[in-house]
Amino acid sequence: xxxHGWKWLxxxxxxxxxLLAASGPLLIVAVYSFLSPGNMGGVVWExxxxxxxxVFFRRDIFEPDLVEWNRAHLQVFWRSIWLSLQTTFICxxxxxxxAWFIATRxxxxxxxxxxxxxxxxxxxxxxxxxxxxxxxxxxxxxxxVLMWSGLIDSPIQMMFTxxxxxxxxxxxxxxxxxxxxxxxxxxxxxxxxxAGYDLYASRxxxxxxxxxxxxxxxxxxxxxxxxxxxxxxxxxPRVLGGGRTMMLGNLIALQFGQGxxxxxxxxxxxxxLVVVVGALIFYLRVVGRNDEARRG
Amino acid sequence: xxxxxxxxxxxPGFGLIAVLTFVMLYLPIIILVVFSFNAGVSQSxxxxxxxxxxxxxxxxxxxxxxxxxxxxLAVTAASIATMLATLAALGTTRxxxxxxxxxxxxxxxxxxxxPEIVTGIALxxxxxxxxxxxxxxxxxxxxxxxxxxxxxxxYLPIRARLETLDNALEAAAADLYASPIQxxxxxTLPLMVPGILAGFMLGFVISLxxxxxxxxxxxxxxxxxxxxMLGQLRRTVTPEMNAIATLFLALxxxxxxxxxxxxxxxxx
Amino acid sequence: MSHEIDITGxxxxxxxxxxxxxxxxxxxLTITSGEFFTLLGPSGCGKTTLLRIIAGFELxxxxxxxxxxxxxxxxxxxxxxxxxxxxxxxxFPHMSLSENIGxxxxxxxxxxxxxRATVDExxxxxxxxxxxxxxxxxxxxxxxxxxxxxxxxxxxxxxLLLDEPLSALDLKLRKEMQSELKRLQSETGITFVFVTxxxxxxxxxxxxIAVMSAGQILQLGAPQEIYNTPVNRFVADFIGDTNFLKLxxxxxxxxxxxxxxxxxxxxxxxxxxxxxxxxxALVTAVIRPEQAEATGADEGDLHAxxxxxxxxxxxxxLHLTLADAQGFVLRRQNRPGQPVPAPQSRLGLALAPGxxxxxxx
Ligand SMILES: Nc1ncnc2c1ncn2[C@@H]1O[C@H](COP(=O)(O)OP(=O)(O)OP(=O)(O)O)[C@@H](O)[C@H]1O
Ligand SMILES: [Mg+2]
Numbered sequence: 054x055x056x057h058g059w060k061w062l063x064x065x066x067x068x069x070x071x072l073l074a075a076s077g078p079l080l081i082v083a084v085y086s087f088l089s090p091g092n093m094g095g096v097v098w099e100x101x102x103x104x105x106x107x108v109f110f111r112r113d114i115f116e117p118d119l120v121e122w123n124r125a126h127l128q129v130f131w132r133s134i135w136l137s138l139q140t141t142f143i144c145x146x147x148x149x150x151x152a153w154f155i156a157t158r159x160x161x162x163x164x165x166x167x168x169x170x171x172x173x174x175x176x177x178x179x180x181x182x183x184x185x186x187x188x189x190x191x192x193x194x195x196x197x198v199l200m201w202s203g204l205i206d207s208p209i210q211m212m213f214t215x216x217x218x219x220x221x222x223x224x225x226x227x228x229x230x231x232x233x234x235x236x237x238x239x240x241x242x243x244x245x246x247x248a249g250y251d252l253y254a255s256r257x258x259x260x261x262x263x264x265x266x267x268x269x270x271x272x273x274x275x276x277x278x279x280x281x282x283x284x285x286x287x288x289x290p291r292v293l294g295g296g297r298t299m300m301l302g303n304l305i306a307l308q309f310g311q312g313x314x315x316x317x318x319x320x321x322x323x324x325x326l327v328v329v330v331g332a333l334i335f336y337l338r339v340v341g342r343n344d345e346a347r348r349g
Numbered sequence: 350x351x352x353x354x355x356x357x358x359x360x361p362g363f364g365l366i367a368v369l370t371f372v373m374l375y376l377p378i379i380i381l382v383v384f385s386f387n388a389g390v391s392q393s394x395x396x397x398x399x400x401x402x403x404x405x406x407x408x409x410x411x412x413x414x415x416x417x418x419x420x421x422l423a424v425t426a427a428s429i430a431t432m433l434a435t436l437a438a439l440g441t442t443r444x445x446x447x448x449x450x451x452x453x454x455x456x457x458x459x460x461x462x463x464p465e466i467v468t469g470i471a472l473x474x475x476x477x478x479x480x481x482x483x484x485x486x487x488x489x490x491x492x493x494x495x496x497x498x499x500x501x502x503x504y505l506p507i508r509a510r511l512e513t514l515d516n517a518l519e520a521a522a523a524d525l526y527a528s529p530i531q532x533x534x535x536x537t538l539p540l541m542v543p544g545i546l547a548g549f550m551l552g553f554v555i556s557l558x559x560x561x562x563x564x565x566x567x568x569x570x571x572x573x574x575x576x577x578m579l580g581q582l583r584r585t586v587t588p589e590m591n592a593i594a595t596l597f598l599a600l601x602x603x604x605x606x607x608x609x610x611x612x613x614x615x616x617x
Numbered sequence: 618m619s620h621e622i623d624i625t626g627x628x629x630x631x632x633x634x635x636x637x638x639x640x641x642x643x644x645x646l647t648i649t650s651g652e653f654f655t656l657l658g659p660s661g662c663g664k665t666t667l668l669r670i671i672a673g674f675e676l677x678x679x680x681x682x683x684x685x686x687x688x689x690x691x692x693x694x695x696x697x698x699x700x701x702x703x704x705x706x707x708x709f710p711h712m713s714l715s716e717n718i719g720x721x722x723x724x725x726x727x728x729x730x731x732x733r734a735t736v737d738e739x740x741x742x743x744x745x746x747x748x749x750x751x752x753x754x755x756x757x758x759x760x761x762x763x764x765x766x767x768x769x770x771x772x773x774x775x776x777l778l779l780d781e782p783l784s785a786l787d788l789k790l791r792k793e794m795q796s797e798l799k800r801l802q803s804e805t806g807i808t809f810v811f812v813t814x815x816x817x818x819x820x821x822x823x824x825x826i827a828v829m830s831a832g833q834i835l836q837l838g839a840p841q842e843i844y845n846t847p848v849n850r851f852v853a854d855f856i857g858d859t860n861f862l863k864l865x866x867x868x869x870x871x872x873x874x875x876x877x878x879x880x881x882x883x884x885x886x887x888x889x890x891x892x893x894x895x896x897x898a899l900v901t902a903v904i905r906p907e908q909a910e911a912t913g914a915d916e917g918d919l920h921a922x923x924x925x926x927x928x929x930x931x932x933x934x935l936h937l938t939l940a941d942a943q944g945f946v947l948r949r950q951n952r953p954g955q956p957v958p959a960p961q962s963r964l965g966l967a968l969a970p971g972x973x974x975x976x977x978x
Contacts, residue, residue, distance in 0.1 A: 063436045064436070064437045064453050066432075067434060070429075070500065071456050071457065074494050075468060078468070078474065082470065082471045082474060150360075150363035151367040153360065154368075157359075169375075176598055176602065177601060179560050180381075181378070183586075185377055186582065188377050193392065194392070197393035227370070256361065260360060284464070287469075288561060309473055319470070322466070322467045325464055325467055330462070520707065521703055521768075524769075525772065526695045526724040527695060539711050540710070
């Protein structure tokens with residue numbers, strides 16, 4: 054009616070805060086990744102590709118021309134990706150039956166089950182990680198039960214292992230898999246399942262040929278929704294993993310703590326951002342395509 | 350009907366896995382809560398019921414201090430975020446497409462998409478630079494960071510609510526001699542209230558939960574409850590931590606339940 | 618009879634350039650005070666658009682709207698003495714029925730006592746006194762409809778605009794509300810502008826009807842006028858059922874033509890103004906299904922063979938074929954003991970005098 058100005062005006066206050074405290078600083082990170090590190094943290098305003106170089110490579114201390122892969126970093130990258138993939142897989146394996154279970158409850162109880170899966174999603178991630186820590190500590194619940202039952206004599210070391218990180222991540226990110234899967238199943242046409250059985254398909258056949266194709270978008274959405282925060286995880290590996298099972302998030306944080314190499318930290322952060330945004334674009338493509346398919 | 354539906358939806362073993370998943374999801378939390386009432390120091394051996402750890406938590410000046418700071422921060426950030434998100438929702442919902450809309454959506458949702466650790470170190474760098482320039486080390490940084498992080502969460506339910514409103518209601522108000530301001534005051538705003546409340550609650554819970562961003566933005570002596578807990582977890586943990594966590598969980602649970610009830614009644 | 622609404626040269630286009638769509642084309646229209654005026658036409662013909670322009674929700678592309686002599690073309694809805702009953706009712710869900718009904722008066726800054734008195738009066742008028750404190754979600758569809766009416770009537774507008782207010786109701790409730798609306802209109806004396814695409818509703822309720830098609834008014838007049846003397850094929854087809862016959866002109870004289878009927882007989886038919894077909898030309902003539910009568914097989918003006926009969930309760934429709942294979946529908950009032958003609962039986966048709974009319978295509 055009066056042009057678009059008023060719409061922008063209404064958005065402006067929010068945009069200012071977001072630019073100042075969310076988007077703007079990301080640009081500074083990008084800039085910092087091309088500067089030289091200061092001695093006590095911070096940066097020296099000198100252009101340098103060293104940070105990006107050191108993301109992947111290292112130089113021999115005595116012979117700077119001797120370049121080799123930065124194995125420590127590559128190991129962290131690999132662990133991040135591998136643990137995230139495993140987390141996604143575990144969440145999918147547990148999440149699918151769970152979502153199916155919820156989706157096939159009668160309408161009134163379904164809301165309750167859904168609520169039960171949503172609560173952990175909104176409760177503090179740190180507390181849930183702490184709860185896992187209490188379970189798997191050397192004198193935690195699991196070891197106590199195992200020793201009490203006589204299965205083991207001395208506690209199993211679970212804390213500070215990759216297993217602990219994996220367990221913790223699967224635990225905290227599971228709702229992110231169940232919710233989109235449930236959404237896909239809720240939309241599912243159950244008469245197709247009936248038709249499948251009607252045409253003599255076994256349960257396994259129906260699952261494989263009828264149900265899975267229909268909930269595939271939910272699977273993809275859930276997988277990416279789990280994979281993204283897993284790649285970006287910081288709290289869970291810090292609490293459950295410790296120094297030897299560092300993930301990318303911890304490696305980044307390290308550069309701003311003891312590492313005192315802000316440009317390297319900035320470059321690593323940009324690397325993480327690229328991976329996450331890539332996964333997100335893939336996600337939007339898939340979800341968008343499915344929306345179109347449904348409409349068309 | 351119910352019986353035939355039951356049989357076709359039954360997949361062998363799925364029910365068992367689902368129930369086990371629910372058990373695994375809640376067991377650690379339940380154990381955590383149970384041992385907050387333990388009379389002994391152990392987290393795995395039950396020594397009888399006692400409220401001593403709650404007492405200890407209440408008497409711990411540092412815990413009181415960080416809890417109050419967390420609450421203050423959550424209320425402040427969620428309030429500001431809700432106000433800004435309400436305005437933004439009014440500017441972007443039910444107004445047709447306009448140039449720059451996609452960019453506004455991208456900016457609003459950006460905190461949801463970028464990993465917290467990246468936002469955290471970005472803010473660390475930015476705040477460090479401002480501190481050098483201005484010397485200001487107050488709570489402003491945390492408020493701004495939390496507000497920005499809460500905006501997308503507050504925006505979501507407000508926008509959803511606004512989208513369900515019938516455009517004809519405002520037209521009817523105008524037809525009945527209401528000025529645009531009166532129509533907003535008497536029709537749009539009251540009808541948005543559930544969405545605004547829900548938005549505030551989500552923002553509140555999110556701010557209360559935020560640990561990574563706080564960890565990197567806070568100055569000395571600005572610990573919140575989550576960052577305090579994160580620091581404590583490295584040491585030997587007593588059930589006092591369970592007591593704090595239980596109270597924290599209870600608060601989140603109340604807010605989330607209220608949120609659910611509000612968003613569910615809106616369909617009626 | 619004073620002019621309530623004067624619309625002159627009104628056009629409305631949506632979109633721009635090549636994508637532009639003209640929803641209203643050069644409408645001229647006068648609505649007089651206190652009449653029940655109906656806009657009737659098929660879906661998409663521009664009824665709602667015209668109503669929204671009168672209400673002030675939409676600006677016309679060209680033309681003016683005058684209410685009671687005052688040019689209101691550029692005034693917003695809150696500045697016009699016109700209220701609307703919305704198709705979706707648009708009742709405020711967070712207010713009680715009383716608050717809904719009193720909203721307009723409150724916005725006009727009327728004193729509380731006056732508002733309360735008017736609200737009570739309105740509740741009584743629509744017979745909802747007992748439900749004053751309920752919310753819109755707690756009453757039935759028909760009751761919501763009545764609240765929407767009461768809300769629009771409460772500020773005593775000069776004109777009430779109603780956009781298909783009955784379309785969401787079931788048939789029985791619809792009939793009830795039709796007489797309710799008529800009652801309210803005569804009790805309040807307010808001018809009603811009523812939109813519908815239901816021709817029967819239009820015929821039973823209106824003082825005058827404007828038949829619209831593709832953004833234009835094709836015919837404007839009293840229900841009888843529109844039904845008995847439709848100006849063109851579209852109106853004849855849209856209002857009521859009509860038999861269209863292609864007939865040859867035998868002679869033309871002073872607004873009347875003599876047409877050759879299938880089977881050899883001839884009949885007189887009225888010609889529309891200014892039409893003078895040549896002798897021997899083929900023209901379209903119309904006749905309503907109830908304006909012919911069955912006679913013995915060898916009597917009457919036309920001879921026909923029965924194809925099928927459809928029973929409608931009050932009457933029966935006989936689907937016939939004429940001597941030259943044109944179809945004809947005859948509507949016959951049902952009487953006790955009257956036999957339904959068997960298929961393939963033959964009968965004659967006597968046309969009522971003046972029933973046959975030639976139409977421009
Ligand atoms: N805002 C708009 N933008 C573009 N075209 C529109 C708009 N509003 C109406 N139209 C078009 O104008 C034409 C007339 O619409 P209008 O709503 O007046 O029809 P109507 O006679 O009320 O139909 P119905 O009986 O279905 O309610 C339609 O073809 C419609 O598609
Ligand atoms: Mg319409």
